[in-house]
Amino acid sequence: MTTFQTVAKLLAERIEIDVDQIHPETDLATLGADSLTVMELIFDLEDEFKISLGDERPTLVVVQDIVDHIDRYIKIAAEQPPQ
Amino acid sequence: MERVVITGLGAISALGIGADHNFAQALAGVSGIDYLNLSFTRQIPGCVAAQIRYPLPDLVKKSELSLFDRFSLMGWIAAHEAVQQSGINQESGQLDQSGVFWGTGMGGATTLENGYIDLFIEGKNRLRPLSIIASMNNSPAGQIALRCGFGGTVNTYSSACVSSAQAIGEAYRHIRHGYANRILAGGSEALLTFGIVTAWEAMKVLATADPSRPAEASQPFAANRSGLVLGEAAAAVMLESLSSAQARGATILAELVGYGASNDATHMSNPNPAGQARAMDMAIAGSGLTPTQIDYINAHGAGTAAGDATETESIKRVFGAHAQRLMVSSTKSMHGHTLGAAAALEFVLTVQALRNKAVPPTAFLRQPDPACDLDYVPLHGRRDQQIRAAMSNSFAFGGSNVALIVKDFV
Numbered sequence: 001m002t003t004f005q006t007v008a009k010l011l012a013e014r015i016e017i018d019v020d021q022i023h024p025e026t027d028l029a030t031l032g033a034d035s036l037t038v039m040e041l042i043f044d045l046e047d048e049f050k051i052s053l054g055d056e057r058p059t060l061v062v063v064q065d066i067v068d069h070i071d072r073y074i075k076i077a078a079e080q081p082p083q
Numbered sequence: 084m085e086r087v088v089i090t091g092l093g094a095i096s097a098l099g100i101g102a103d104h105n106f107a108q109a110l111a112g113v114s115g116i117d118y119l120n121l122s123f124t125r126q127i128p129g130c131v132a133a134q135i136r137y138p139l140p141d142l143v144k145k146s147e148l149s150l151f152d153r154f155s156l157m158g159w160i161a162a163h164e165a166v167q168q169s170g171i172n173q174e175s176g177q178l179d180q181s182g183v184f185w186g187t188g189m190g191g192a193t194t195l196e197n198g199y200i201d202l203f204i205e206g207k208n209r210l211r212p213l214s215i216i217a218s219m220n221n222s223p224a225g226q227i228a229l230r231c232g233f234g235g236t237v238n239t240y241s242s243a244c245v246s247s248a249q250a251i252g253e254a255y256r257h258i259r260h261g262y263a264n265r266i267l268a269g270g271s272e273a274l275l276t277f278g279i280v281t282a283w284e285a286m287k288v289l290a291t292a293d294p295s296r297p298a299e300a301s302q303p304f305a306a307n308r309s310g311l312v313l314g315e316a317a318a319a320v321m322l323e324s325l326s327s328a329q330a331r332g333a334t335i336l337a338e339l340v341g342y343g344a345s346n347d348a349t350h351m352s353n354p355n356p357a358g359q360a361r362a363m364d365m366a367i368a369g370s371g372l373t374p375t376q377i378d379y380i381n382a383h384g385a386g387t388a389a390g391d392a393t394e395t396e397s398i399k400r401v402f403g404a405h406a407q408r409l410m411v412s413s414t415k416s417m418h419g420h421t422l423g424a425a426a427a428l429e430f431v432l433t434v435q436a437l438r439n440k441a442v443p444p445t446a447f448l449r450q451p452d453p454a455c456d457l458d459y460v461p462l463h464g465r466r467d468q469q470i471r472a473a474m475s476n477s478f479a480f481g482g483s484n485v486a487l488i489v490k491d492f493v
Contacts, residue, residue, distance in 0.1 A: 039213070
């Protein structure tokens with residue numbers, strides 16, 4: 001499953017819509033995903049990908065913004081030696 | 084000054100969902116008490132509680148559930164029922180003169196405790212992002228205001244077991260003095276967690292159950308009472324100025340006519356008859372009624388040794404000879420002590436008693452304590468009673484006392 005597919009799946013579950021309604025350029029606010037919803041989604045995604053996004057507070061407007069954000073941290077995690 | 088009337092009721096407790104259903108169960112003497120079943124890896128053997136053992140109604144979207152602790156969810160369920168019954172909606176107007184006054188003792192304890200489990204037991208280093216919003220004491224008031232569009236004063240009262248009595252009483256004053264036209268008032272509490280119940284156990288005030296009859300563990304005024312039984316609940320009343328209710332042609336259920344509040348100022352947990360009497364006297368004085376016009380008291384009656392005897396004494400001080408003619412019952416014998424929600428739940432039952440002219444019993448009261456010698460309506464509810472006005476008493480650790488009086492609207 002790609003990062004986008006995982007993000008779309010968890011987002012769809014969280015806001016109770018059909019996953020087919022979610023595309024990379026879909027606007028989060030239009031979907032009804034407000035800032036609190038996105039915070040909760042990020043929390044779930046951290047668990048799902050076993051990453052930690054730290055204190056960064058990026059501007060997330062469309063679904064792809066979340067995907068990019070997650071991918072960046074997956075890459076960072078992959079580059080770090082296991083602890 | 085404005086008269087204050089009640090146009091909606093809501094309740095959810097171990098007795099079930101709905102103000103009418105809760106009253107029917109209480110009138111029939113049904114207990115909601117059984118052994119406590121915690122959703123935690125550890126249990127508290129022998130502990131009984133008035134626990135809501137059924138799934139909560141599905142009133143909130145799954146996407147919004149992270150915002151809700153159990154006490155907020157229950158609060159919205161009760162508030163929703165009261166608002167629905169009142170007929171008030173977003174088109175009713177005057178929403179900026181409509182408020183929410185809510186009571187809770189310890190708010191979102193479930194959320195906090197789950198967070199502590201994650202941090203201290205599971206070794207996690209972060210908590211869910213909405214833990215603060217879900218657990219804060221004013222979360223239900225905020226949710227109710229948001230969902231009803233009530234843009235007036237929204238206050239939260241936290242005074243242990245009188246929390247929701249203060250919420251209702253202060254709402255009454257608020258409307259009476261013209262600060263608001265409508266206030267959804269009530270309270271909610273959901274503290275049946277491993278940590279909180281263990282803390283209550285340490286205080287040695289919880290009832291011990293007879294293993295053959297756990298449902299009868301709450302025995303207010305009984306000679307063999309052993310303490311209180313914790314419960315969880317939410318209850319709400321829609322309070323309105325008479326002019327607001329009449330202008331929209333609302334059905335008026337009863338009139339709230341008296342509110343008295345005092346503090347013992349003598350001890351943090353030992354009750355004091357003079358302090359309790361001050362609250363009752365204040366409520367009666369403000370109501371325009373004489374004590375003899377009050378026919379029923381829904382007692383605080385938690386089932387503790389000191390509390391029940393003190394309340395008996397304070398009722399005698401206030402009502403004199405009429406105390407022997409009053410019907411006094413503790414519905415905590417059935418729905419347990421629901422702490423910050425208790426006063427609201429019992430107020431809803433008091434309003435129902437007034438309306439139905441029927442008094443729920445002090446269930447399972449077979450042998451009263453000799454120090455408790457009033458008519459506690461033992462064992463069985465009574466129908467077809469004369470009830471012109473009724474009082475609901477609530478007393479709290481910290482010394483706070485509240486009495487509320489309702490009468491038929493005429």
